[in-house]
Amino acid sequence: MVMDTRDVIQQTQAAKIRLVRFLYCDNGGIIRGKATHAQKLANRMREGIGQTLAMQAFTGVETLATVEGMGPVGEFRLQPDPETFVVLPYVLNTASMLCDMVRLDGVPWEACPRSFLKRMIARLAEHNMRAEIGVEHEFYLARDVEGQYAPADYSACYSSIGMDEQSMVVDSILAALEAQGFAVELFHTELGPSQQELSLSHTDALRAADQVLRVRETVRGVARLFKLYASFAPKPFLDQGGNGAHIHLSLWGTDKHERAQQNLFYDAQQPGSLSQTGLYFIGGVLRHLHALVAITCASPNSYRRLLPHFWSSAYDAYGFDNREGAIRVPSLFRGREAESSNLELKSADHSGNPYLSIGALIAAGLDGIVNKIKPGEAQAIDPGNYSDEERERFGIHRLPTTLDDALDALEQDRVLLDALGPLLATSYIAVKREEASFFLEKSPEEEAVQHFYKY
Known part of the structure; x- marks a missing residue:
């Protein structure tokens, strides 16, 4: 079954989901993300969730590596893939999707690992x-x-x-x-x-x-x-x-x-x-x-x-x-x-x-x-x-x-x-x-x- 935004919204409502995690894996191999309340899910799926550019310079030991352009200024968006939507059986009222990193104009960000694999x-x-x-x-x-x-x-x-x-x-x-x-x-x-x-x-x-x-x-x-x-x-x-x-x-x-x-x-x-x-x-x-x-x-x-x-x-x-x-x-x-x-x-x-x-x-x-x-x-x-x-x-x-x-x-x-x-x-x-x-x-x-x- 091919999933789209409407399907995700319907399944979220049917399962009485409260939070939907937008997850990604960073350069340190750590799985990170943010969660949106289900009431805002439709907007978040269209707009993505903002994340500082610095997160791709964040290390697995919670320090910030020095990378030009990955400091306190600027954002990318976590853009979820509806095909990855799942209700999580091991936490209450929570679902998640895996995300691409995109620029503000919606183009894949060059530092996105998932987009690299797609290439x-x-x-x-x-x-x-x-x-x-x-x-x-x-x-x-x-x-x-x-x-x-x-x-x-x-x-x-x-x-x-x-x-x-x-x-x-x-x-x-x-x-x-x-x-x-x-x-x-x-x-x-x-x-x-x-x-x-x-x-x-x-x-x-x-x-x-x-x-x-x-x-x-x-x-x-x-x-x-x-x-x-x-x-x-x-x-x-x-x-x-x-x-x-x-x-x-x-x-x-x-x-x-x-x-x-x-x-x-x-x-x-x-x-x-x-x-x-x-x-x-x-x-x-x-x-x-x-x-x-x-x-x-x-x-x-x-x-x-x-x-x-x-x-x-x-x-x-x-x-x-x-x-x-x-x-x-x-x-x-x-x-x-x-x-x-x-x-x-x-x-x-x-x-x-x-x-x-x-x-x-x-x-x-x-x-x-x-x-x-x-x-x-x-x-x-x-x-x-x-x-x-x-x-x-x-x-x-x-x-x-x-x-x-x-x-x-x-x-x-x-x-x-x-x-x-x-x-x-x-x-x-x-x-x-x-x-x-x-x-x-x-x-x-x-x-x-x-x-x-x-x-």
């Missing part, structure tokens, strides 16, 4: 391609124990005990997601104590990014009802496994007769059934990966997760079902081989703004396709098990070990900078430099605690 989707369309995206969401459930976060249980990886321990909160999370119209694929316990993993069905790139925000909001909101904290921080417990937001992507286009949509990554005649287009896409991502992780692994805490031998992809390598490669080519499912062909980017987490992460991933991969960038040899072992000399021979390099190192790479990557555009790139890098600087003199424990609550 990358349009760029794909120029090549008669579209992206389908699915994201694996990892998070911890925790309790406050004498002022400190502690796992809600201590079950083992994939343990049925863990499923039982958190069955009530998990069922409530699933019900809340289903009430918002989302199709859940999988839910299971993960490596760490009380760590969970949730996967939704794949969808178009913009809706997939929207869903990332919805999942974060819903899981945290439902957990609070059970007096629990849910954290999507990359490394909330320093001695446990990290949380990823693995991005699964496939490209679709018409066949040579321009009749049927087909998965452009699938070729049954090639090794692993991976097409040449898929290989070129991997080549582009690997070429830009050291800069890309500044966007997909966007916090200082991210680089405590990207460690060798932790199944989180510490090297710029790829392989077929290789979970230590930055890009995994998953095995196909019998009976739907063509449909299930996709690539998984493992070096991504929830501190990254999903519109920026998915948009930048598309930009990198499309560069590979356009310029026919070869990815090199697929790796059949953990790249961390090679000697330095062997890795050099294969052209495999360690990914950046700090956010600053990744930002250095981003500042040198013309493809990603040009895709972002000057204002978005400048403001993003300034925000991330400020965050990196803030944690330089903080202990790892302080860093983990601060990221725990924010994400």
Whole structure:
């Protein structure tokens, strides 16, 4: 069902909604917004809600980065997308929509992350391609124990005990997601104590990014009802496994007769059934990966997760079902081989703004396709098990070990900078430099605690 303003007003009245949140995700990866009273919703949907330009220079540590034109003067508008309207099942009389940032004349603001993703989707369309995206969401459930976060249980990886321990909160999370119209694929316990993993069905790139925000909001909101904290921080417990937001992507286009949509990554005649287009896409991502992780692994805490031998992809390598490669080519499912062909980017987490992460991933991969960038040899072992000399021979390099190192790479990557555009790139890098600087003199424990609550 295609939603418009009239539909939103009708549903708001039918559900007796009092407040409607206008939400967005900023350069710091924080979900922010304002709420309008339902009586003013029609006007607000037409006019948007005002927000200072400085908010795109606001950091995840609540400081203001220095960005020209993003100070106390000037506004943009939060313009809601009616298609994203949902009644929130975990708070009273409240609904929300996700927003674009537009200038006062209604034109998309150049610093808007959601508009950036729309531009990358349009760029794909120029090549008669579209992206389908699915994201694996990892998070911890925790309790406050004498002022400190502690796992809600201590079950083992994939343990049925863990499923039982958190069955009530998990069922409530699933019900809340289903009430918002989302199709859940999988839910299971993960490596760490009380760590969970949730996967939704794949969808178009913009809706997939929207869903990332919805999942974060819903899981945290439902957990609070059970007096629990849910954290999507990359490394909330320093001695446990990290949380990823693995991005699964496939490209679709018409066949040579321009009749049927087909998965452009699938070729049954090639090794692993991976097409040449898929290989070129991997080549582009690997070429830009050291800069890309500044966007997909966007916090200082991210680089405590990207460690060798932790199944989180510490090297710029790829392989077929290789979970230590930055890009995994998953095995196909019998009976739907063509449909299930996709690539998984493992070096991504929830501190990254999903519109920026998915948009930048598309930009990198499309560069590979356009310029026919070869990815090199697929790796059949953990790249961390090679000697330095062997890795050099294969052209495999360690990914950046700090956010600053990744930002250095981003500042040198013309493809990603040009895709972002000057204002978005400048403001993003300034925000991330400020965050990196803030944690330089903080202990790892302080860093983990601060990221725990924010994400």
